[in-house]
Amino acid sequence: MFHYPNGRKTVQSAPQKSSPQTKTEYGKRGMTLEEDINQSNEFYLAKGLAVIHKKPTPVQIVSVHYPKRSAAVIQEAYFKTASTTDYNGVYKGRHIDFEAKETKNKSSFPLKNFHVHQISHMEAVQKQGGIAFVILRFSLIDETFLLDASYLFPYFKSGYKGRKSILLSEIASCGMALPLSLSPRIHYLKAVDALYFTSIGS
Amino acid sequence: MFHYPNGRKTVQSAPQKSSPQTKTEYGKRGMTLEEDINQSNEFYLAKGLAVIHKKPTPVQIVSVHYPKRSAAVIQEAYFKTASTTDYNGVYKGRHIDFEAKETKNKSSFPLKNFHVHQISHMEAVQKQGGIAFVILRFSLIDETFLLDASYLFPYFKSGYKGRKSILLSEIASCGMALPLSLSPRIHYLKAVDALYFTSIGS
Numbered sequence: 001m002f003h004y005p006n007g008r009k010t011v012q013s014a015p016q017k018s019s020p021q022t023k024t025e026y027g028k029r030g031m032t033l034e035e036d037i038n039q040s041n042e043f044y045l046a047k048g049l050a051v052i053h054k055k056p057t058p059v060q061i062v063s064v065h066y067p068k069r070s071a072a073v074i075q076e077a078y079f080k081t082a083s084t085t086d087y088n089g090v091y092k093g094r095h096i097d098f099e100a101k102e103t104k105n106k107s108s109f110p111l112k113n114f115h116v117h118q119i120s121h122m123e124a125v126q127k128q129g130g131i132a133f134v135i136l137r138f139s140l141i142d143e144t145f146l147l148d149a150s151y152l153f154p155y156f157k158s159g160y161k162g163r164k165s166i167l168l169s170e171i172a173s174c175g176m177a178l179p180l181s182l183s184p185r186i187h188y189l190k191a192v193d194a195l196y197f198t199s200i201g202s
Numbered sequence: 203m204f205h206y207p208n209g210r211k212t213v214q215s216a217p218q219k220s221s222p223q224t225k226t227e228y229g230k231r232g233m234t235l236e237e238d239i240n241q242s243n244e245f246y247l248a249k250g251l252a253v254i255h256k257k258p259t260p261v262q263i264v265s266v267h268y269p270k271r272s273a274a275v276i277q278e279a280y281f282k283t284a285s286t287t288d289y290n291g292v293y294k295g296r297h298i299d300f301e302a303k304e305t306k307n308k309s310s311f312p313l314k315n316f317h318v319h320q321i322s323h324m325e326a327v328q329k330q331g332g333i334a335f336v337i338l339r340f341s342l343i344d345e346t347f348l349l350d351a352s353y354l355f356p357y358f359k360s361g362y363k364g365r366k367s368i369l370l371s372e373i374a375s376c377g378m379a380l381p382l383s384l385s386p387r388i389h390y391l392k393a394v395d396a397l398y399f400t401s402i403g404s
């Protein structure tokens with residue numbers, strides 16, 4: 001039902017979804033999406049496959065103390081809203097730009113966690129010939145997808161479908177499911193290959 | 203003498219360099235290199251020419267206070283060493299990655315301000331087909347250059363030429379001089395075009 005980049009279908013895991021015990025185990029075994037992606041990026045970097053990093057959290061620094069003979073201490077600072085995506089880098093000569101988000105919803109992904117300027121940023125990246133996508137995880141049903149950013153753009157035009165969440169069914173049919181593995185935890189470059197570097201025969 | 207991307211030579215400014223008064227004026231009129239680049243990136247973004255941003259300063263957050271009814275306050279944090287370059291983005295489909303530094307030296311650029319992992323990062327970016335360079339400003343003689351990062355790599359191999367600074371003459375002959383203008387303040391994409399998007403006839 002989901003498009004796995006390795007051609008594997010979700011045959012094994014699909015029937016388990018309705019069992020509550022399985023859900024609990026899924027919860028235990030999981031790292032956060034951010035940890036999964038960071039580990040995968042380290043793997044890609046070490047293997048020379050791609051150079052993709054998470055950007056530092058943007059912080060507005062107000063006050064810094066410089067004690068004698070030790071490191072400067074930031075004593076007052078505030079979180080700033082990110083104006084770009086969290087992850088970017090280069091893969092096979094192409095610029096890669098993406099944002100990753102998790103939800104506890106089971107049938108649709110709320111888009112309120114995306115800022116309008118992140119959406120504008122991904123639009124601008126695509127206009128410059130870069131690759132921009134989102135990685136969306138439904139943590140309770142343990143499904144993660146890579147979806148080209150362009151599918152989100154219409155939701156940020158006023159009044160589009162009157163809603164601010166994107167259905168799992170749309171994500172599953174337009175995106176690419178990302179199975180978990182050991183190393184890298186999420187081999188999302190496989191999906192990038194399938195979506196952006198080869199023509200896909202249906 | 204310097205390779206300006208617009209074909210202009212440094213005829214006007216070159217003879218002024220030995221005058222101390224002129225140096226003072228140069229100092230007054232200048233914004234920092236970072237401000238010049240940020241302004242240029244905003245210009246490029248607004249005009250749809252490129253999507254290039256400065257990464258946030260990496261900070262290790264230790265303690266955060268959450269006051270009632272107001273924004274979270276970071277009360278203890280420390281500066282971390284950057285593991286990548288400060289600037290990156292996408293231009294004409296290519297990944298752009300660069301670091302910018304200033305010196306008050308007049309005849310060579312000390313490389314101690316570059317971290318070894320920044321150099322490794324730029325090497326990795328180039329291996330992935332990305333464009334990696336440095337922008338180097340000699341603030342006292344008011345000259346700024348764009349230099350492909352590969353010219354720096356040998357200096358970080360042990361014992362290379364026995365020195366940790368790169369001569370202005372090498373920068374001027376291998377790089378591209380960046381004249382200041384009003385908007386954008388530093389039109390470095392002109393140099394990027396000349397170095398990476400066209401074949402240069404000598």
